[in-house]
Amino acid sequence: MELNAPGRARRLVVVGLVLLTATACTTVEEPTSEPTAAHAGFDPASTVGTLAPGLPAVVAQPAPGAEVLASSVREDGALVVVSVNLRTPDGPEDVAAYYDELLSGSGFDASGDPTQRVYARTTGEGTSEQTDESVVLMTVEDDGSTLVSLSGRLVPDDDTLG
Numbered sequence: 001m002e003l004n005a006p007g008r009a010r011r012l013v014v015v016g017l018v019l020l021t022a023t024a025c026t027t028v029e030e031p032t033s034e035p036t037a038a039h040a041g042f043d044p045a046s047t048v049g050t051l052a053p054g055l056p057a058v059v060a061q062p063a064p065g066a067e068v069l070a071s072s073v074r075e076d077g078a079l080v081v082v083s084v085n086l087r088t089p090d091g092p093e094d095v096a097a098y099y100d101e102l103l104s105g106s107g108f109d110a111s112g113d114p115t116q117r118v119y120a121r122t123t124g125e126g127t128s129e130q131t132d133e134s135v136v137l138m139t140v141e142d143d144g145s146t147l148v149s150l151s152g153r154l155v156p157d158d159d160t161l162g
Contacts, residue, residue: 046072055082056154058106059135063088063098066148078131079153086148092139095148099137108135115139123155131155 046052051060052071059082062068066088073082088095096114104110108119119135135152 046070051084054080054156055084056080056157058103058108058154059084059150059152061102062086063090063095063148065089069147075156076153078155079133080156081153082135082151084148084150086150087142088146088148089144090146092141092146095139095146096137099135099150103135108133119152 048070050068050071051062052073054073055071056073062084063086066086069085069087071082071084073080075081090098092114096117099117099119100110103119106121107123108121110117110119112118115138117137119137121133122130123133124130133152133154135150135154138149140147
């Protein structure tokens with residue numbers, strides 16, 4: 001396999017990261033709407049084939065026509081760590097445009113290209129309540145579809161942690 005082309009190498013790395021994230025969340029025996037944890041040490045809120053309960057709304061809205069491969073959410077102090085992995089027939093530019101609109105509407109600033117984009121938002125700047133949130137979007141084209149990985153640290157929605 002020739003890895004001299006930077007685009008090919010980057011796609012292989014992104015595919016590997018998406019697959020690693022998807023398989024680390026839980027087993028892939030069959031899609032389920034119930035949270036599962038196949039191995040000790042993995043978050044019990046990880047799911048395959050559906051959105052994990054408690055995902056903040058800003059990342060719980062997959063691009064139209066996208067299939068949810070795996071997702072997870074877990075508490076990390078005042079924030080939650082999230083991961084959403086999707087497959088869509090849309091290209092990376094369309095996926096990035098969708099998340100640009102969705103996340104910018106929630107006050108996030110975007111940087112990067114459609115295959116690797118970072119969204120950042122700071123609330124309560126200059127106060128003891130300052131919170132820095134981020135979401136990383138990675139896309140890779142794969143046999144006529146696009147694999148999408150969203151991951152980040154966000155403030156939970158008001159009812160997320162109950």
